[in-house]
Amino acid sequence: MSDASATGEVLLRCKHVSVRRGDREVVRDVSVELRVGELVALLGPNGAGKSTLLDALGGVLAPAQGQIERHGRVAIALQAPDLARRSVLANVMLALAWWGVPRSERAVRAREALRAMGAEHLAQRPAGALSGGERRRVHLARALAVRPDILMLDEPFAGLDAETRANLLEDAVSALRSGTRATLVVVHDRAEAWALADRLFILIAGELVAAGPPRELLEHPPSTAVARFLGFDGSLQDAGEMLLTRPAHVTLDPAGPLSARVTRAVPLEDGVRLELELERGRLYTVAPLPAPRPGDTVRVRVLGGAQFPLPAADGVLASPPRAGARPQATVAPGLPHERSP
Amino acid sequence: MRLWWEELKVAVPLIFHGNPYLLSIIWFTVQVAVVATVVAAAIGLPIGLTIGLGRFRGRRVLQILANASLGLPPVLAGLFLFLLFVPQGPLGGYNLILSKKAVFIAQTLLALPYIVALTAAAVQGLPPGLLAQARALGAGRAQLYALAVREARIGVLAAVIAALGSALSEVGAIVIVGGNVYGFDQTLASAILFDANAARYAQAIAIGIVLIGLILILMGGLGVLQQRGGGIRLRFRSVT
Numbered sequence: 001m002s003d004a005s006a007t008g009e010v011l012l013r014c015k016h017v018s019v020r021r022g023d024r025e026v027v028r029d030v031s032v033e034l035r036v037g038e039l040v041a042l043l044g045p046n047g048a049g050k051s052t053l054l055d056a057l058g059g060v061l062a063p064a065q066g067q068i069e070r071h072g073r074v075a076i077a078l079q080a081p082d083l084a085r086r087s088v089l090a091n092v093m094l095a096l097a098w099w100g101v102p103r104s105e106r107a108v109r110a111r112e113a114l115r116a117m118g119a120e121h122l123a124q125r126p127a128g129a130l131s132g133g134e135r136r137r138v139h140l141a142r143a144l145a146v147r148p149d150i151l152m153l154d155e156p157f158a159g160l161d162a163e164t165r166a167n168l169l170e171d172a173v174s175a176l177r178s179g180t181r182a183t184l185v186v187v188h189d190r191a192e193a194w195a196l197a198d199r200l201f202i203l204i205a206g207e208l209v210a211a212g213p214p215r216e217l218l219e220h221p222p223s224t225a226v227a228r229f230l231g232f233d234g235s236l237q238d239a240g241e242m243l244l245t246r247p248a249h250v251t252l253d254p255a256g257p258l259s260a261r262v263t264r265a266v267p268l269e270d271g272v273r274l275e276l277e278l279e280r281g282r283l284y285t286v287a288p289l290p291a292p293r294p295g296d297t298v299r300v301r302v303l304g305g306a307q308f309p310l311p312a313a314d315g316v317l318a319s320p321p322r323a324g325a326r327p328q329a330t331v332a333p334g335l336p337h338e339r340s341p
Numbered sequence: 342m343r344l345w346w347e348e349l350k351v352a353v354p355l356i357f358h359g360n361p362y363l364l365s366i367i368w369f370t371v372q373v374a375v376v377a378t379v380v381a382a383a384i385g386l387p388i389g390l391t392i393g394l395g396r397f398r399g400r401r402v403l404q405i406l407a408n409a410s411l412g413l414p415p416v417l418a419g420l421f422l423f424l425l426f427v428p429q430g431p432l433g434g435y436n437l438i439l440s441k442k443a444v445f446i447a448q449t450l451l452a453l454p455y456i457v458a459l460t461a462a463a464v465q466g467l468p469p470g471l472l473a474q475a476r477a478l479g480a481g482r483a484q485l486y487a488l489a490v491r492e493a494r495i496g497v498l499a500a501v502i503a504a505l506g507s508a509l510s511e512v513g514a515i516v517i518v519g520g521n522v523y524g525f526d527q528t529l530a531s532a533i534l535f536d537a538n539a540a541r542y543a544q545a546i547a548i549g550i551v552l553i554g555l556i557l558i559l560m561g562g563l564g565v566l567q568q569r570g571g572g573i574r575l576r577f578r579s580v581t
Contacts, residue, residue, distance in 0.1 A: 060477065076477040080470025084492055094488070098480035146478060 008035035010071065011150050011182040012057060017066030019049070019056045025064065026052040030208045032201055034150060034182040041197035041214075042186045045229065049206040050186045051079065051154050057184065058152050072149020075099070079154040081139035083127035088119065091127055092142050099146040113145035114138070116175040133164035137171070144175060151176070151183045157192055169195050190231065202226055220306065227306050234276075234283035236302070237310055243281075245305040247273070250285035252292070256301035262292050276300060351543035356551060362524055367551060369441075370509065370528040374559065377448035377508040382501055385453045389460025389500070390486045394472065407461055410454035419514030422447055426518060439520040444528070447514035452504035459503060463496020464489040498567040502560055509556055529555065 012034040019027040026049040034040060044050045055061040057068060058076040083091045092110035101109065114120045119137040122130065130138065140156055156172065157165045173196060176183050187193050193200055194214050202210040202217070210217050210226045221227035224244060232244035252274075260283065264275035272291035276283045276298070283300065292298050355363070392403045424430050426438040437443045467489060475485055490497055512530045519526040521535050529552040536545035 058477070073479075075479075078470055078474050078477055080468065080474075082468040082470035082474060084471060084488065095474075095478050098475055098478040098484055100479060142474075142478070 008037055010035055010069075012068070012070050012074075012184075014057060014063075014068040015066055017053075017056060017063045017068060019052050019061055020064040021052060026206050027056065027063075027203075028206045029066070030203075031066075032057075032208065032211065034184055036182055037179045038198045039177055039183045039185065039196055040199045040201060041193035042184060042201045042203060043190065043193045043229075044188065044203035046188060048203045050188070050203055053203060054152050054154050054184065054186050058150075070150065074150040074152060075143050075146050075148035076152045077139055077143035077154065077156060079158060081135040083130070083135060083138060085128060086126070087123065088114065088125050088127060088130070088138050089123040091138060092145050095142040096145055101146070109145050109147075110141075113141040116144060117141040118171045131164075133160055133168055136160060136168055140172060140175070147181075149181060151178075151181055153183070153185045155186050155188065157187070157189070165192075172196070202229060204229060224308050227308075232306060234281070234285075234305075236278065236281035236283065238280050240310050242308045242310045243302070243305045244308065245283055245302060247285045249302055249304040250276070250283045251301050251303065252285065252287050252298050253301040254299050256299040258300040258302065260298055260300045262294050262296045262298060265291060265294055348543045348546050352547035352550065355544060355547040363548065363551065365524060366527050366529055366532050366548070367555065369526070370530075370552070370555065371559075373444055373448050373515075373528055374505055374508040376445055377452050378501060378505045380445075380449045381452035381456050381504050381508075384449075385456030385500075385504075386460055386490070386497070387486070389457040390464060390489055392457065393461035393464035394485065394489055404458075404461055407454060407458040411458050413451070413454060415451055415511045415513030416517065418450055419447060419517030422450065422514065422518045438518065439522065439526075441519070441526045443518040444515045444526050447518050448508045448511065451511050451514055452508045455503040455507055456500050459500030460493075460497055463493040463500065466496065467492050495567055498563060502563045502567065505559060505563065506556070509552070509559070 015031045017030045058074045093106040096106040117137045227244045234245035236243045260276035260278045263277045266273040271288045425432045521531045533545045
């Protein structure tokens with residue numbers, strides 16, 4: 001799959017790039033473009049080859065095949081937020097020195113970047129005394145301070161607790177957006193991608209399997225593999241069609257057209273995640289408290305979802321949608337399913 | 342113990358007598374130790390950093406060789422230099438044999454493995470993410486090396502301390518290449534050997550006490566710097 005959906009000046013273009021780590025081909029035939037002003041998230045499960053692709057796009061690794069054009073300087077913020085044993089401000093100034101920024105400009109630019117990341121109050125603190133979240137902020141500030149044409153961040157929110165990550169994400173959303181730069185962020189959490197990105201690249205097993213705006217991919221996943229990765233965990237089958245659903249598509253409704261049996265109930269903060277067994281498949285939903293218990297029979301309504309032709313008998317789920325048809329969140333013949341409002 | 346006591350009673354006054362011979366070998370020892378350590382550091386630090394930080398084929402072999410060279414017997418190094426410096430040797434034309442220069446060269450050669458091997462080990466212990474990040478943000482080799490030395494300063498200072506200790510204490514090589522000529526190219530350590538061989542035990546003990554004092558002063562000073570660790574202000578001008 002290739003990506004060619006956005007508009008604007010192209011700062012990075014790669015065509016049919018494959019990357020090897022030793023004898024293993026980790027990234028296969030990827031073609032993408034990054035344009036000025038856009039913020040793109042590279043999303044994929046662990047081991048998909050995201051960091052390897054990032055290294056290749058950033059020039060750290062040479063591709064085994066294909067071409068990469070870069071128009072401007074690339075800065076990469078690696079996954080490990082290791083800082084030098086000196087103050088926070090000195091760390092950011094050090095990065096500016098590496099980048100080649102004149103000495104006279106470093107302090108001002110370093111403070112500006114720290115302010116953008118909500119870390120100005122840490123300026124004089126020794127790096128060794130920072131918490132995990134603070135280290136991440138300084139690490140991001142270091143990459144922002146150099147003002148690259150193309151900024152690449154490798155899992156900038158990894159290893160943080162939920163609250164710290166949410167706070168950092170909130171600050172990063174505005175700090176990472178720039179009208180003069182293209183930014184590529186590697187994430188493996190979908191929530192981070194939704195919060196940050198104008199466009200998503202989805203990499204699974206080294207292949208770019210989807211590219212496009214997050215909402216569009218969520219509404220029209222191009223394949224069952226992408227749909228599964230995007231959280232379409234429920235499925236209903238009938239008459240050669242398969243409907244994949246996310247929990248949000250499934251609601252408990254006493255007047256619903258489908259009957260289901262609750263097979264599992266997992267308590268969540270704000271309700272219960274239910275596994276529902278139906279005659280023609282299995283669905284998942286999140287129900288408010290008080291929720292039905294395992295063994296109960298409930299009525300269910302499905303609103304939305306993505307429809308695909310039923311996979312071949314060999315059970316391969318990564319088949320593309322029917323030829324000539326885009327997966328639709330509409331009622332399929334034979335499936336008791338309703339158009340989402 | 343009686344022998345010890347008798348010799349000590351003679352030795353201690355010798356130290357405070359202002360003996361010109363003793364003063365001359367103290368001065369020469371300090372010169373040799375400092376020059377050998379500084380030259381070994383100037384040569385060995387870049388080599389150690391290259392071995393520790395480099396990503397080239399054969400790096401591991403060099404690391405093994407550097408570590409193995411820590412076990413190099415000083416007399417063997419001395420023999421090697423002797424065969425280089427003798428008039429029939431490859432460097433015979435430089436008149437180095439039985440000279441002070443030969444002593445400086447021998448002690449530098451013996452201090453070098455400590456700097457190379459211990460510096461390489463020290464920088465290899467740094468968080469890999471920091472150096473990789475420096476590379477990713479465009480740091481040149483000089484900036485990378487400066488960062489590594491600063492971050493691994495405790496380990497690098499340990500290398501310098503070990504090199505200085507070697508330069509102060511080793512005798513095997515300098516006796517072979519310098520000849521251990523009385524009052525000319527003797528260090529405190531080689532002078533002890535000289536006096537002990539001549540059965541002048543009181544003088545040997547006196548020199549030994551001075552040597553231990555010198556070791557305590559020089560190594561102690563570096564040790565204090567090392568213990569201060571993060572407090573040391575090693576500043577490197579970044580290459581811009």
